[in-house]
Structures are given as C-alpha cells and as structure tokens.
Amino acid sequence: MLLVLFLVTLFTLLLVRLLPGGPIRALVGPRATVAQIAYYNQLYGFDQPIYVQYGKWVWQLLQGNFGYSVKLNQSVVSLIANKLPKTIILVALGLMVSLILGIPLGIYQAVRRYTVGDYVLTGISFLGYATPTFFFSLLLIQWFAIDIPLFPPFAPTGDTVAQVLSQPKALVLPVTAYAFLLYALWSRFMRSSVMDNLVQDYVRTARAKGASERRVLWGHIFRNSLISIVTLLGLSLPSLVAGAVFVEVVFNYPGMGLAFVTAAGNVDYQVLLGITVVTAVATVFGNLLADVGYAVLDPRVRYS
C-alpha cells in the first residue's frame, strides 16, 4: 500500500517533469534567456537532484501545499477544492443511474438469455462500448437540446455546488452521456456473472430445498454477483475519471477534468501535477475501499 503510494507519486512527478522545457520555461515563456531560466530554476529548486525534489514535494503535499498556479493566480489546493465536488456530483449521479439500470437489466439478460430482449440490450451495451464518449455527448446535445429543445445544451453554470445542483435540467444530458458507457460495463458484467452463478451447485441446492425462483435469484445469485461488481467498481476508477474528462470538456462542466485539459493546453505545471496526484491517490484508496467492501460482502474472504 505504502509502496504503491510511493510509486504513484514518483511516476506522477517524473511524468510531469518530462514536459518540454521544464516548469520554468513553461512559466517565463519562449523568449526568456538561458540565464533567466537558470536563475528561476535555482530559486525554485528545480536544479536539485530528483530525489531531493521528490522528498520536498511529498513533504509539501503532506502539509496540504500543492503549489501555486501562476497562470490562474490561484493556489492548486483552492482550485481542486472548488472543482472536485462538482466532479464528484457528476460521477456519483452517473454511477447511480448506471448501476440502477445496469444491474437489473444485466440480471434480466442472464435469466432471459438468447431472447429478443437479451439481443436488443446486448446491442445497446456494445454501442456503449464502441461509441466515443465525446461523440455520444455531442449527439445528445444535437438531438435533445437543438433538434428537440428539451434540455439546455450546456452544463450547470455557477461557482458553488449549490448552484450546480439548483439546475437539475442542465445536469440531465451530462449525466446521461456519462452513465451510458458505465451502463454498458455493469450490465455486460452482471449478465456474465449471473450466467456463471446460475449453474453453480449452491443454486441447485437452493432449488432442491424448494426455494422459489424469486428467492434463488435475489437471495442467492444477486448477492453473489454483487460481490464481483464491487471489485469491478474499484478497478474501473481510472475509466470513471476518463469518462468525466470528456463529458466535462464537451458540456463545459466546471470540474476537475476540464481544469486538467485547460492546464494541459497552458502547460500549467503545478495544476497538472496536483490534479494527477490527487486522482491517483484517490484511486489507490478507492481500490483499498473496494477490497474492504469485498471482505464485508463475502464472508469467505478474510484479510489477515
């Protein structure tokens, strides 16, 4: 766990450090002289060996100092504190919608496998896998905001979480676009997981003991399949981030993903570093949480 955290932060620093020209060149612009760059490099300690820089950087992180974005004239911490809650709203809503639809429909597909309903839903899931998120988002805007003006074509505006939540109509399209890919993931996984469980011995035992089909399905199979969904959830955190990036860019949703893409365009060194490291560390803890959840749901699993 600690080793993974160490490697994650190290990879992030090395990766961002590879940006062309280094942080100072990105800051002072292409016309700065070599001497000026050397001066600032020394001032900010970028001329020190990488392990010294790494140590100092992690020490600052631990104290809650993520650096300062000169381009935005804002500290990275305040930027993240402002953007992260909005991304969490998008991710949480999208997750909820996709799980509520994906799990029952996946079970339905497994029970009624090789019927018309199964084929139609399979087709939809494969569409979800194969459509680029940005393309689907833009199609949603075209269809449901311009051709049929049901929803606004942009995400909620405003700076605070309350303002974002006060415009539920504007959240519909971003959340739908985001949930589509995830729906494909869950329903597909649920279908194969339930199909695997349907032929297990414990199901036969339950039926032999006279349990009703409903009880077999929801009391036994559903619970067992849910366990694997928790693991999948932990593993797909990076995909959740990726989906959020594209949806935020298309809808101009003021979250972390959009902030990151903007920072990449500006080569805003500290912001890139800060957002990447926060997301990566959150993923590590998310995986840990999934492991714990796995142990809670499945009494056979015990971590010593």
Place this chain on the structure above:
Amino acid sequence: MSMITPPPDPATVEVIQEAAQVDPGTLTAVEAAELGLTPAAKPRSMLRRGWEVFAENRLALTSVVLVVLIAGFCYIGPLIYHTNQVNTNLANYLCRPSAAHPLGCNDVGYDQLGRLMVGGQTSLEVGLAAAIVAVLIGTLYGALSGFIGGSVDSFMMRVVDAGLSLPYIMVIIILSVIFHPSTITMIFIIAVFYWLGVARLVRGETLTLRTREYVQAVKVLGGNRSRAITRHIVPNAIGTIIVQATFAVADSILILSGLGFLGYGIQAPATDWGSMLSNGVTYLQSADYWWLIYPPGIAIILTCIAFNFIGDALRDAFETRLQRR
C-alpha cells in the same frame, strides 16, 4: 458441433500394435472395425477446437467479414478512388455530396470519402500496433513476474498497481503534450498504459499454470526459466492474451479518437477517424453537415463493435469449460 474424439487409450493402442505384429498387412480396415478397433483419430488441437466454437458464432463471423471489408475499404479503396489528401482546396469548401464527391468535402476541401479511407488506415494501424506492443510487453512482464514469484513478483505487481492507479487519460494527455503526436508516438503512448492490465491478467494465469505438472516437468528435465515461459506458459495462456489483444484494438481506436477530439491526436494533413469526427462536430450545431459527422462516427462504432464481438467470441472459444464435449 461434432463430438470431439478422445485420444486413444493406451490399452487400445497396444492391441492395435499386437495385431499388427502378429499378422502384418492382413488386418484390413473392415476387420479392424469388426474387432472394435477404430483407427485413432488425431486429437484436435486447442486452436482447432477453439476455431470450431468460434465458427459457430455467426455474429463473430460477420464481424470478421466486416473487419476485412473495412480494411479492404481503407487499403484497396484509395487504389481505385484517387483523391488528394495532402493539398487543401478551398474551392471545395464544405461541398455537398455529389457525383464527384460522394460524401462531400470538409472545411478545407478534402474529399470526405477519400479521407475516410486514409483516416481509417491510421486508426486501424494505431489500433493494431498499439494492441500488439501492449500485449507483447504485458505478456512477458506478467509471465516473468508470475513465474519468478516471491518478493520479485510482489514488487513487479506493485509497479503495475501503481501504474493502473494513475488516471490513464491524464497520463496520455501529458504524454501527448510531451511528444509530438505522430502515428508512431501515438502507438507507444497508448501502449504505455495498456500493457499494465495485460500484465496483471497474464500474471494471474501464470500463477495457476506454473504449478501444473508439465511446467514442473520442464524444471525436472533441466529446462531453464525462459524455456518454461516461452514454450509452456505463454502458449497455454494464449487464449487470454489473444482475447485481450482483440479488445485492445477497439480500445486503442477509441482512445486515439478521444485524443483527436482534445486536439492531441494525429496532426493534419494526416488524419484518423477520431480527428475527422472532432473536426466535423464543430459543424454539428450550425447546419446540416451530416457527411462530416456520421461517416467517421459510424466507421469508429462499427469497427469497435466488430472487434468487441470478435473478442467475446474468442473468449467463449478459448474458455474450455464452456465448450460442449
């Protein structure tokens, strides 16, 4: 599906050999059949059995045909349908589909149909090459890690865990800012993150394979590590590997298109379906320029669905426990 003939049991083989020794040449096929001795059928290989299951899946076969057709369209198409995809021609600015330009032109006058072929070449090449690079690295890394075991395995897997915890889309964006985007760099940028998942899967497979008798036998017979990995473990994990590679092609095409949308993809005048699409969607809301949007969009979706179907069918084909025996 035909029944799979079990390999002949040793006793039967002995009877056949004895019969042959007692009276060579006189035991005809008919006589052998009367004695209840059928000529032993050659046991079918795993690939062959896999192919039979695969061939039964009509959806997967259709997908293979579709991929072949798309590849033919992209590579043979330009030989028949000549267009200039290097020099812009503003006289053709957003021209509507006509006899001269069946799919119209884009905003700098490139012929859309010809561009769809050229862009498809890039998409397919990056998809295939990134998948191959990622799967090769991931397989070797995972097999080595699982086979060595112990603390080396543990460390090698923590590296993979850390890599998988990094938000890949952000890593890819940073890498695209660092390296000038071209077909070759795109292949490696996508492969850099994709090999991690493959490594984890192959390592899991290796852990179960390395305790098998035939792998132990290599050790007993004095075979070294690389022989055990390359000749025994990897061939037996090949099912998992090929399935992963198939999905990797679809995923790589999607990632490339996403990068194109963010502006970090293949740079003009070269193009890929994703860049074409993101170029087209700027006209999505202004007017009805369907030929800029739907052809590349449908091309991406069709190709990715086809590869996903093929991957699914391959998984069914290689999962021996799903095979009817």
